[in-house]
Amino acid sequence: xxxxxxTPPPVTTSPRTVLPASLPRSPExxxxxxxxxxxxxxxDTFALLGACAAAVSLAALLFGWLxxxxxxxxxxxxxxxxxxxxxxxLVSFDEDGPTVRDxxxxxxxxxxxxxxxxxxxxxxxxxxxxxxxxLPHLNFFTEDMTLAGPLDPxxxxxxLHAVVGTLEQIAIALALTVPAGLVCAVFLNExxxxxxxxxxxxxxxxxxxxxxxxxxxxxxTAILALGxxxxxxxxxxxxxxxxxxxxxxxxxxxxxxxxGSLRExxxxxxxxxWRTAWHVVLPTARSGLTTSVIxxxxxxxxETSPVLLTAGFSAEMNADPFSGAQVSLPLAAFxxxxxxxxxxxxxxxxxxxxxxALVLLLFVLARLxxxxxxxxxxxRQTHRRVLxxxxxxxxxxxxxxxxxxxxxxxxxxxx
Numbered sequence: 257x258x259x260x261x262x263t264p265p266p267v268t269t270s271p272r273t274v275l276p277a278s279l280p281r282s283p284e285x286x287x288x289x290x291x292x293x294x295x296x297x298x299x300d301t302f303a304l305l306g307a308c309a310a311a312v313s314l315a316a317l318l319f320g321w322l323x324x325x326x327x328x329x330x331x332x333x334x335x336x337x338x339x340x341x342x343x344x345x346l347v348s349f350d351e352d353g354p355t356v357r358d359x360x361x362x363x364x365x366x367x368x369x370x371x372x373x374x375x376x377x378x379x380x381x382x383x384x385x386x387x388x389x390x391l392p393h394l395n396f397f398t399e400d401m402t403l404a405g406p407l408d409p410x411x412x413x414x415x416l417h418a419v420v421g422t423l424e425q426i427a428i429a430l431a432l433t434v435p436a437g438l439v440c441a442v443f444l445n446e447x448x449x450x451x452x453x454x455x456x457x458x459x460x461x462x463x464x465x466x467x468x469x470x471x472x473x474x475x476x477t478a479i480l481a482l483g484x485x486x487x488x489x490x491x492x493x494x495x496x497x498x499x500x501x502x503x504x505x506x507x508x509x510x511x512x513x514x515x516g517s518l519r520e521x522x523x524x525x526x527x528x529x530w531r532t533a534w535h536v537v538l539p540t541a542r543s544g545l546t547t548s549v550i551x552x553x554x555x556x557x558x559e560t561s562p563v564l565l566t567a568g569f570s571a572e573m574n575a576d577p578f579s580g581a582q583v584s585l586p587l588a589a590f591x592x593x594x595x596x597x598x599x600x601x602x603x604x605x606x607x608x609x610x611x612x613a614l615v616l617l618l619f620v621l622a623r624l625x626x627x628x629x630x631x632x633x634x635x636r637q638t639h640r641r642v643l644x645x646x647x648x649x650x651x652x653x654x655x656x657x658x659x660x661x662x663x664x665x666x667x668x669x670x671x
Contacts, residue, residue, distance in 0.1 A: 311339035390606030437503030471562030488577030494562035510544030
């Protein structure tokens with residue numbers, strides 16, 4: 257459009273920016289109310305003590321006046337059921353449903369754990385109390401029963417022959433089962449397939465094998481078929497049959513827990529499968545494998561019937577496990593307790609106390625040998641690693657010096 261001379265140009269207005277209308281603010285979300293799971297409050301303690309006192313009182317009232325029931329077991333069961341109900345009722349006054357169920361589950365778990373601890377303490381204390389007359393005598397640990405009879409006092413005779421027999425039998429059984437069990441567990445994890453599944457099924461079935469069946473198996477094969485006769489070695493074979501599935505099953509579970517990334521890193525470095533199992537998997541699972549050996553030892557060290565069938569019974573010292581009858585601590589305790597004489601019964605409970613002490617000693621030794629965490633080295637291993645690092649550093653330094661000094665040929669060829 258042309259404008260006449262002297263006419264000012266029209267004023268153009270740019271379009272205005274229109275702001276959007278302010279949207280209504282959404283209400284802020286309500287803060288979620290977390291359940292109160294704290295422990296140690298005064299109200300929880302009062303609820304626990306009040307429910308316990310009320311449960312005992314109501315159970316005594318029921319058994320004393322209303323119900324014609326008798327017996328300590330029934331009283332404890334009724335009192336425990338009343339305690340759980342009353343405790344849940346008292347907690348529900350201050351908490352909601354999920355919290356009540358959480359507190360009730362915690363009380364059930366802790367009470368069952370307390371029952372197990374009390375039962376274990378009762379067994380230990382009762383055994384020590386019944387054997388208190390035999391344990392103070394030094395001859396009880398340094399003599400056998402060759403010159404002692406049922407009517408002789410506790411100052412004569414001892415369990416040295418049973419201690420030696422138990423140590424030899426369990427040592428031979430461990431020498432047979434530990435390598436075989438670990439190799440079988442590694443095979444089940446590293447070589448999967450139909451045969452591995454079949455072996456795992458057989459192992460799981462043998463876990464529940466009765467001890468008398470293991471004793472009869474060794475008696476029929478080693479003693480009757482091969483004619484070896486009753487001996488400590490035959491008893492060790494029977495114990496090995498009992499211990500092997502326990503060690504394999506526990507070791508299998510432990511090896512499964514090893515992270516797969518460790519295996520993959522080892523394979524990425526070019527290591528073979530069996531070197532990975534030997535240098536990576538087994539050292540990582542050392543603590544768990546020690547626990548599996550402990551479980552197998554606990555299963556075998558307390559067996560009586562396989563030893564009676566395969567080793568017989570002897571009151572004399574026999575340190576040769578390959579010839580002659582040999583007795584163990586469980587079998588000696590069984591034979592002592594069968595006697596009606598108080599001295600023999602005291603010897604039986606003293607033998608049981610010595611067996612518990614021996615098992616505890618074996619467990620402590622096993623923990624000291626294999627209880628280190630993965631990657632934690634002993635002083636000797638740390639010293640070897642330090643020496644190897646120094647040798648590597650010296651080799652690298654020598655190689656660097658050699659590469660930095662030009663050779664004579666290169667100097668002559670240079671202009």
